[in-house]
Amino acid sequence: MGRLQDKVVFVTGVARGQGRTHAVRLAREGAKVVGVDLCDNIKTNAYPLATPEDLAETTRLVEKEGGTLISTVADVRDRQSLFAAVQRGVEEFGRLDGVVAQAGICPLGSDDPQAFMDAFTVDFVGVVNTVEACLPHLAEGGSIVATGSLAALLPGATDNPTNGTGGLGYSLAKRTIASFVNDLSIVLGPKKIRVNAVHPTNCNTDMLNSEIMYRQFRPDIESPTLEDALPVFPVMSVMNVPYVEPEDVTDTVLFLLSDESRFVTGMQMRVDAGGYVRNRPATPAF
Ligand SMILES: NC(=O)c1ccc[n+]([C@@H]2O[C@H](COP(=O)([O-])OP(=O)(O)OC[C@H]3O[C@@H](n4cnc5c(N)ncnc54)[C@H](O)[C@@H]3O)[C@@H](O)[C@H]2O)c1
Structure with a gap:
């Protein structure tokens, strides 16, 4: 029996990086995976995002584990295609137990106001869209995991113009995720649905x-x-x-999706090799 035996989990940003390591590990632990990725670039984001070939590679790796991935090319900002992707997975697998809102961009080094908007809409609005698409399908025992960032919890993130407009949008999005998780865990607690954030430090992916x-x-x-x-x-x-490896973040995500964490909710789980305590603000914000 795997740690997620027969659970169904929706993962965004599944084509590469942490999204891919989650999908592969979840499959190894007995879960069925439903996933989306943009598989295209965003103009204000200086480094290329995943490709359809990356998504095909994730599917191959999941199948190598004996698992199944139902994947759709979809933008987390596009509610219609996101909701359709979740619906397709639920129809195919018959249920939904977990969500990992992982997709993200980091459009640093730009003074274009659009970079701020892109960072905030992908990194925060995309998380809200993901949660909203999944919520009607989650029953008691459900688990929602949203990816924040250590950088955003530290002083100098949202108030440092040298990060550029995209950097400010990124930090605001990730900080807002921390608040969103706290408040949503209160809303969903009585339904026994848990909500947690994972905040990685530097992680060895294409983003870094x-x-x-x-x-x-x-x-x-x-x-x-x-x-x-x-x-x-x-x-x-x-x-x-x-940096940490994407598999290190996956270990925490796996714990939060599994019944081992059945009373863990409203947590800001940092996978940061102590980066937060080293640089922490005098008064923690979350
Ligand atoms: N890598 C780091 O150092 C680091 C540190 C802290 C937090 N994070 C967070 O981890 C998450 C995953 O990043 P990663 O490190 O795996 O980087 P990554 O760039 O390898 O993966 C991000 C994935 O999200 C997809 N994506 C981007 N925009 C999308 C959209 N609008 N709709 C659907 N898919 C989209 C990309 O195509 C890509 O596959 C992000 O939310 C990021 O902010 C990363």
Whole structure:
């Protein structure tokens, strides 16, 4: 018996990165997975997003685990296609037990107001859309997990113009997720549906491995590379690691989706190698 045996879980941003490692691990633990990904780029986001080939690779990896992934190319900002994707999964699998609102962008380094809007609509409105699409199908024991970010919990995130307009939108979205999770856990508690946030520090995915992100850590270099950024990455931890692996985040997501966490709700779960305590605000916001 897997830890999620016969559960059905909806995952956004499933084509690569953390969304992919979640899908593969959930399948290994006996879950059936329903997933969406944009599989296209967003103009204000400097690094490329996932491709249809990435999504096909996730499907292949899930099937290698003996699992099934019903996937749809859909934008989390597009409520109609998102709701249709969830409906399709529920019709196919007959139920829905968990949700992981994982899809995200990080359009740093731009002064375009659209970057602010794109970050906020993908990273926060996309989470709300995902939760709303899934909510009618979740029964007692259901679990909602939303992905925030350590960076957004730290001082200097929402009030630092050097992050650019997209960086401000990103931080606002992720902070709002933290509040949303707290309040929604109160709303859904009586229905025995749990709601938690997971806040990763630097995570070894394409989002981190992009020149625009390297520049955040090495503003002193014109075109920094991974080698330039690596010595500075550990500033986001106390354990002197540059980043966590997506599988480390998946371990926490798996726990939150499983019945092992049946009384864990309204939590801000940081997978941050201690990055928060190192840089924490005098008065924690959440
Ligand atoms: N990588 C990090 O260092 C880090 C740190 C903290 C938080 N996070 C968060 O983790 C989440 C996943 O990021 P990742 O690290 O796996 O990066 P990633 O870029 O590899 O994955 C993000 C996925 O979301 C998809 N996506 C983007 N916009 C979408 C949209 N509008 N609709 C549907 N799908 C969309 C992308 O195509 C991609 O497959 C994000 O919410 C991100 O903010 C990442």
